Amino acid sequence: MTSKKVHLPQNELPQKHLPQLKVPATYMRGGTSKGVFFNLTDLPEQAQIAGQARDALLLRVIGSPDPYGKQTDGMGGATSSTSKTVIVAKSTMADHDVDYLFGQVAIDKPFVDWSGNCGNLSAAVGSFAIISGLVDASRIPHNGIAVVRIWQKNIGKTIIAHVPITNGEVQETGGFELDGVTFPAAEVQVEFMDPADGEGAMFPTGNLVDDLVLPTDVVAGGVLNATMINAGIPTVFVNAKDLGYTGAELQEAINGDEKALAMFESIRAHGAVKMGLIKHIDEAAGRQHTPKVAIVAEPVDYTSSSGKSVNKADIDLNVRALSMGKLHHAMMGTAAVAIGTAAAIPGTLVSLAAGNVERESIHFGHPSGTLRVGAQASLVDGEWKVNKAVMSRSARVLMEGWVRVPADVL
Template identity: 70%
Template sequence: MSQQAQLRIPATYLRGGTSKGVFFLRDELPEAAQVPGPARDALLLRVIGSPDPYAKQIDGMGGATSSTSKTVIISHSEQPDHDVDYLFGQVSIDSPFVDWSGNCGNLSAAVGPFAIEKGLVPAERLPRDGIAEVRIWQANIAKTIIARVPMCEGRVQETGDFALDGVTFPAAEVAVAFRDPAAGEGSMFPTGNVVDTLEVPESVVAGGRIQATLINAGIPTIFVAARDLGYQGTELQEAINADGEALARLETLRAHGALRMGLIQELGEAARRQHTPKVAFVAPPVDHVVSSGREIRADEIDVLIRAVSMGKLHHAMMGTAAVAIAAAAAVPGTLVNLAAGGGADAQSGAGQTGSARDSVCFGHPSGTLRVGASAHRQSPSGQVSDGQQGEGEWTVSEAVMSRSARILMEGWVRVPAETLMR
């Protein structure tokens, strides 16, 4: 029986923030995979090594976690005043689908360096030394991201002394600004409220009702108080991920939140939309120990946050969820804002208003991260006002955080030719 040679596709493996992914130039993909559809999804699944019933992705480039089962497609931008279009695919580990419903904030930090290395940014816009601004169109959510990439002697600077909790080695700092980060075309708060009472099964919480902040910023996210779930906000991965009942509770909560946010039309759809929304639980700061064994003092942070991604507690924090945290912290009265000290009793959001803040340092399982955003109200007439007394919907013009990025390997990835023939 004759055998076909494997397809050989140019690819680059990059770390961005606390994630890793396989990057492709769209025009270097096989023709059938240059457009959205089953051929593209089949190719990316095979590259990463999914679906894998063993949940190891041994026969692919994935790392068997939500942070490392990622793909990116980059092309010259079709949008005015942008350098590149960035399309992100979150590859399911054990199911045969690629979720295109949201962005990866961590890998956003790697898009700028990759674009410069591949010659997609005009040379006249690149300083020999200093900071290059790469204008990125995030195609999944139709938003602009500005990556500020350090340059040294005409090349991207990748090494440096910027430390990022969740990443073992220091590297060069890449500042990433998310413009108008409210996801999609809807309101930042899709229900119109900064806190909702969400009805859920009693298997999630006694009484079947839980307060939640439902926000579309960076990525759709459901924030709840840790104590309402019986948690402290200091939990590490093994405390949640080794508990099947806990994961089931959190997934049920996520599905009901997605329905309330209008992201799905019936609960069963949540299983086919694993990437969005995220669910996270928040708590006021306390002294605690992170996964590296380092002790974090309560006065080093403003709030504790743990987030679930693709059905597992994240080892650090998703970049897009960090944007949601920044936006929520900036708006008085959200559960994030209140847990960060925005109310008289930070333990509970009931009946409180909180106060605005333009940055927050939060604790996550691997350490801490500071993010910033400024919020304002915009009335239907276009008038902008700050603070509690304004009218209209809350908006955030920009959210900013620092990450780092590094090319780990470049060359070709190989997949069986039959991948595109199914």
């Protein structure tokens, strides 16, 4: 008995398949975000420099673009807080330990946004740098706090991470609780030095409050009061009540409302033009990470997404912020810097919502609970300056080893 030869159509012929690449990586939580961390020298040679190859690699690692919005075939978690990548290297800057580059990966588009920092993941950079051997051993105590000097390459700023060390190793467990994170961990204090974003003025329009002109089908009257600030990350603050909100909304109240999301995106795009970040609103789609949009309101009682009761007497104001087109489940670290900075400057919408009094720290409510951030502002030659903003976060390694991607991605 002879076997019959099977002839496959040309488009069904067996294909030669390339093996997957193995790239050393660490999966980390920092604050209320998590992302995939890389040592620059561990990346494939083509991806060690900025450009198409690097973006293609990171998109495939995270699982984007995904028309299903789930990132099932990658490391992303299908939210702006979990679709993130970090590249760390020995610093090229004097008096710094490491360089930190952040890439916000779009979920449903083939796009990596390098326009800003991630404040939450900043808390994990110091730990990653120590674990990866990128910090000189002489700077790490056997027991105590290691001060890691980080150069944030996206915005050209210094971040100082105070990383707890026990018996010569990074301490990750502890009793510090952070609203928006389920389990307690070790506290990491993070200082954002000279947090005005980039080289421009903290208030790019020169005003503490502007009239932001918008289409009348976006907001009634076509004008919205807005504080636009470059601190931590470019942010557009508006009053919650001007948009019909209380400032105590949870995610489902906004993220399930397509009309509301379109309104916030229009505010973001017009704000970006007003701040000089883009020249035309059509360019906003290519700059999804910045600016952020946040609504502010006087304190009100509410129940957080975890079921925790937040008493208005315990907070100075309520803030809700959007990231990558959706209301954030807690608060972005960089947006918290913007909140703390704006709160320290009398006359901003943030300060007005908090009572418009001089302060060096602000305690605000967000969807997952509350957060305190400190900032000291001063008026120098007619311009507001903030030396640093400080907050406490936590960080933890979730997994380490290799991430695999199909070789044809490069």
